[in-house]
Each structure stands twice: as C-alpha cells, then as structure tokens.
Amino acid sequence: MSRSRIQNISMHLFLVVMSLISLFPFYWMVVSSTNKTSDINMGKFTFGDQLLVNFNNLTSQVDLPLIFWNTSKIALLSTFATLAVCSIAGYAFEIYQSKNRDRVYAALLTTMMIPFAALMIPLFTMFGKAGLLDTHLAVILPTVSGAFIIFYFRQCTKTFPKELIDAARVDGVKEWKIFLYVYVPIMRSSYSAAFIIVFMASWNAFLWPLIVLQSSDLKTINLVLSSFASAYAPDFGLIMVGTVVSTLPSLLLFFAMQKQFIASMTGAIK
Amino acid sequence: MRLFHDPMFKTALLNTLTFLVIQVPIMILLSLAISSCLNSPRLKYKQWFRLAIFLPCVTSLVAYSILFKSMFELDGVINSFLLFLHIIDEPIAWLADPFWAKVTIIIAITWRWTGYNMIFYLSAMQNIDKSVYEAARIDGVSPIKQFFFITVPLLKPVILFTSITSTIGTLQLFDEVMNITNGGPANSTLTLSLYIYNLSFSFVPNFGYAAAVSYVIVAFAAVLALLQFKVAKDR
Numbered sequence: 001m002s003r004s005r006i007q008n009i010s011m012h013l014f015l016v017v018m019s020l021i022s023l024f025p026f027y028w029m030v031v032s033s034t035n036k037t038s039d040i041n042m043g044k045f046t047f048g049d050q051l052l053v054n055f056n057n058l059t060s061q062v063d064l065p066l067i068f069w070n071t072s073k074i075a076l077l078s079t080f081a082t083l084a085v086c087s088i089a090g091y092a093f094e095i096y097q098s099k100n101r102d103r104v105y106a107a108l109l110t111t112m113m114i115p116f117a118a119l120m121i122p123l124f125t126m127f128g129k130a131g132l133l134d135t136h137l138a139v140i141l142p143t144v145s146g147a148f149i150i151f152y153f154r155q156c157t158k159t160f161p162k163e164l165i166d167a168a169r170v171d172g173v174k175e176w177k178i179f180l181y182v183y184v185p186i187m188r189s190s191y192s193a194a195f196i197i198v199f200m201a202s203w204n205a206f207l208w209p210l211i212v213l214q215s216s217d218l219k220t221i222n223l224v225l226s227s228f229a230s231a232y233a234p235d236f237g238l239i240m241v242g243t244v245v246s247t248l249p250s251l252l253l254f255f256a257m258q259k260q261f262i263a264s265m266t267g268a269i270k
Numbered sequence: 271m272r273l274f275h276d277p278m279f280k281t282a283l284l285n286t287l288t289f290l291v292i293q294v295p296i297m298i299l300l301s302l303a304i305s306s307c308l309n310s311p312r313l314k315y316k317q318w319f320r321l322a323i324f325l326p327c328v329t330s331l332v333a334y335s336i337l338f339k340s341m342f343e344l345d346g347v348i349n350s351f352l353l354f355l356h357i358i359d360e361p362i363a364w365l366a367d368p369f370w371a372k373v374t375i376i377i378a379i380t381w382r383w384t385g386y387n388m389i390f391y392l393s394a395m396q397n398i399d400k401s402v403y404e405a406a407r408i409d410g411v412s413p414i415k416q417f418f419f420i421t422v423p424l425l426k427p428v429i430l431f432t433s434i435t436s437t438i439g440t441l442q443l444f445d446e447v448m449n450i451t452n453g454g455p456a457n458s459t460l461t462l463s464l465y466i467y468n469l470s471f472s473f474v475p476n477f478g479y480a481a482a483v484s485y486v487i488v489a490f491a492a493v494l495a496l497l498q499f500k501v502a503k504d505r
Binding site: 007008011012014015018019021022023025026028029032040041042043044045112113114115116117118119120121122124125200203204206207211222225226229230236239240243246247250251254258 | 303304307308310312313314318319321322323325326328329330331332333334335336337338339340341343345346347348349350351381385413434438441442444445448449452462463466467470471477480481484485487488491492495
C-alpha cells in the first residue's frame with residue numbers, strides 16, 4: 001500500500017471517530033429518554049419502552065406547554081427586537097459618515113470582550129431599580145443590542161449596492177423608507193442567518209434568566225431542566241425527555257436552514 | 271483588599287486558569303486537525319462529517335451539561351464502555367474526584383465547541399489559494415510540513431480570533447460547572463463566574479465584593495487579549 005493511501009485511510013478513520021464522539025451524546029439522549037432512571041444510571045445504551053412513562057412524569061411535574069410557551073415567547077421576541085435594532089445600527093455604521101464613527105464602533109467592539117459575569121451585577125441592580133425583575137421583559141432587553149450582531153450586519157452591509165440608496169434619495173424617498181423598502185428586502189438572507197444565530201442563543205440562554213426569573217410560572221425550559229438535574233436523586237428518565245424536547249426546536253431550525261447558518265458563521269469574519 | 275486573602279477566590283482563579291491553559295490549546299489543535307482533513311480534496315462524504323462534528327453546537331449548554339452528567343456517573347455509560355474495552359480496571363469516579371471532575375468539564379467543553387471553531391478554520395482554509403499547495407507538492411513538501419509551514423501561518427488571524435473568543439468563553443465558564451458538578455467536589459471546579467454568582471445570589475448577597483471579583487475578570491480578559499495580539503504580531 002502506498003504512503004498516500006495510508007494517509008487517506010487514516011484521515012477518514014480520524015474523522016469517523018470524531019463524528020462518532022460528536023454524535024454519541026445525541027444517541028445517548030434519545031436512548032435515555034426511553035429508559036428507566038435506574039437503567040440510565042447503569043449505563044444501559046439500548047432503547048427501552050419507558051418513553052411515555054417518562055413523558056407523563058415530566059408533564060405531571062411541570063406545566064410543559066406553559067414552559068414551552070415562555071421559552072418560545074422570550075426567544076422570538078428577543079430575536080425580532082435584536083434583528084431590528086442591530087440591523088439598523090449596522091446599516092447606519094456603514095452608510096452614514098460622521099466624525100467619530102470609527103471611534104464609537106471600536107468602543108462597541110471592545111464591549112464584546114467584557115464577560116457577562118462582570119455585567120451581571122450592574123444589570124441586576126439596574127433592573128431592580130426599574131422594577132422589572134421577575135418579568136420576561138428583563139430577560140429580553142439586555143440581549144437586544146449585541147455587538148456581535150451589529151458587527152455582523154455591518155459586514156453584510158458592505159456588500160450592499162450603495163447606488164440604490166443614492167438613486168432612492170434622488171427620487172426623494174425618505175431615509176427610513178429606503179431602509180425598510182430597499183435594504184431589508186435585498187438583505188433577506190442575511191436576516192435569516194442572523195435569525196438562527198440569535199434565536200439559538202436566546203433559546204439556550206441560562207445564566208441571565210436564572211438570575212432574573214423567580215416565579216415558577218415564568219421559567220424557561222433550561223431553568224426547569226437544571227433544577228431537576230440538581231435534585232438530590234435526579235430522575236434522569238424524566239430529564240432526558242426534557243432535554244430532547246428542549247433540543248428539538250433548535251435542532252429542527254438548524255436542519256431547515258443549515259446552509260445559511262454555516263455560511264453566516266463563516267461569512268462574518270471574512 | 272479582602273480579595274487577596276480569600277482562599278475561595280484563589281481557588282476559583284486557579285481553576286479558571288487551569289481550564290484555560292489546558293482546554294483552549296487542545297480544542298484549537300483538534301479543530302485545526304479536523305478542518306484540515308475536511309479541506310482535503312480526497313475526502314469523501316465531506317458534508318456528513320462536517321454536519322456530524324458541528325452538531326454539538328446546536329445543543330443548549332444546559333442540555334449537554336445534563337447529558338454529560340449522566341454519562342459520567344460512577345456506573346454510567348462512559349465507565350462501562352471503558353471497562354468493556356479493558357482500558358481501565360475499575361470505574362473512575364468522574365464527578366466525585368477533584369482531578370477527574372476537572373477532566374470531565376474539559377471533555378465537555380471540548381465536545382461542545384470544537385465544531386464551532388472548526389467552521390471558522392474551514393472557511394479560512396477554503397480561501398487559501400490552491401496553487402500554493404500545488405507548488406509545495408511539486409517541490410516535494412510532505413502534507414504534514416505543508417500544514418505547519420503553509421496552512422498555520424496563513425490562518426494566523428483566524429487562530430487569533432478563535433483563541434480570543436475561546437479565552438473569553440472560558441473566563442465566563444458557568445453553565446457547565448453549575449450543571450455538571452456545581453463547582454464541587456470541594457470547589458475543585460469552581461470558576462470565577464460561578465463564584466460571582468454564588469456571592470451575589472446563593473450566599474448572603476454581597477454585591478460589592480462580587481463586583482470586585484467582576485473587575486478582576488474584565489482585567490484578565492483585557493490582559494489576555496492584549497497578550498495574544500502581541501504573540502501574534504511577534505511571529
């Protein structure tokens with residue numbers, strides 16, 4: 001066997017092993033949701049017949065539709081608000097000239113480097129003073145203006161044909177109408193890619209909702225799962241059904257828009 | 271000034287730095303290796319491999335933390351698998367032993383984020399002019415040397431970008447340690463973020479002191495980012 005053939009085979013083998021490691025926890029999640037907790041703890045990794053039992057246990061302990069509704073409501077509202085705010089900001093940074101534009105932009109980008117843990121306490125006291133703690137609004141608001149998404153939209157705007165704006169201005173179209181009726185329709189694919197990124201981030205958010213939301217009828221699915229898992233003797237069968245339920249929406253969204261997602265992940269840093 | 275005499279703070283700082291120093295290089299090397307394989311023209315089923323390795327990024331931090339917690343139980347699936355292969359003779363107490371708990375966290379983070387970094391490298395590699403490699407191949411440069419002397423230098427800006435984002439990510443490590451080990455056993459996986467959270471919301475609330483710890487994280491993020499810029503420029 002030639003040397004390049006050995007290299008070729010070992011390359012495939014390496015990727016197969018990596019893929020199996022990547023996929024195994026998903027398999028484990030689905031299999032465990034069909035098993036009893038005692039079997040899961042014993043490391044049983046074949047399908048069982050407890051799926052319905054586990055699902056019933058889950059729905060008897062939490063109001064699943066309500067929790068699901070809370071999570072979707074937060075994720076969708078914050079996604080739409082983020083897209084609106086950040087796309088306008090990204091558009092403005094690229095289109096309008098002003099003296100301090102680059103300085104403001106640099107300051108904005110440095111905020112990406114501040115870890116959330118450092119912002120947690122000021123944010124918490126701020127929302128406390130505004131009387132917004134324990135509301136969904138408090139979960140949504142801090143996510144709305146994200147430096148990364150503004151950065152993303154500015155990069156996308158660089159490819160936008162600016163002659164269209166000049167043409168519209170000559171025709172006497174108002175600035176906000178140019179944005180709404182010229183820019184937005186053309187940039188549809190950028191919007192859909194940003195939609196996935198922001199939606200997944202807010203669907204999966206944990207730390208900030210954990211701090212803000214106290215009432216049990218406001219909680220999101222991640223908070224509920226985490227509280228189940230930290231119990232003294234966690235019922236893994238029930239929890240695994242919950243993780244399947246919580247992973248499905250972002251998984252489905254990802255499969256539906258896979259191409260745009262990967263393109264946007266890679267496009268933003270070019 | 272209480273900060274410098276606080277053993278909990280020192281532990282949290284040390285743990286966070288340990289995660290940083292061990293996990294970030296492993297993940298970056300691993301995702302570089304994977305993406306250079308995925309970029310090879312001779313590879314079959316590219317889409318499938320890429321999809322499989324990227325998939326962990328879709329899961330929520332809470333969901334995968336719980337998955338790993340159950341997989342790494344004392345008689346859980348990982349131990350039975352290792353026992354079955356005769357790699358170990360007796361089960362490892364992944365979550366109850368200070369050393370193995372750290373290892374578990376590192377494995378978990380690597381699983382979740384390697385695919386994410388891979389995507390950045392892959393796109394950067396696809397932008398490298400193919401003729402560079404052709405010239406190298408004609409000159410008889412081996413693929414391994416091509417990787418170190420062509421691919422890595424050309425990818426430097428992207429490697430810098432991912433190492434900064436991973437560094438910041440590690441400094442904010444919270445969801446995983448909270449859900450897998452809750453900082454234990456004996457604070458061996460306590461991170462700075464979890465410590466701030468405990469100070470502000472679990473123990474008797476102490477916002478002032480927690481804010482002081484927050485400043486330390488900001489300072490660290492800034493210093494580490496500057497350091498990485500410097501290293502990248504010197505080469």
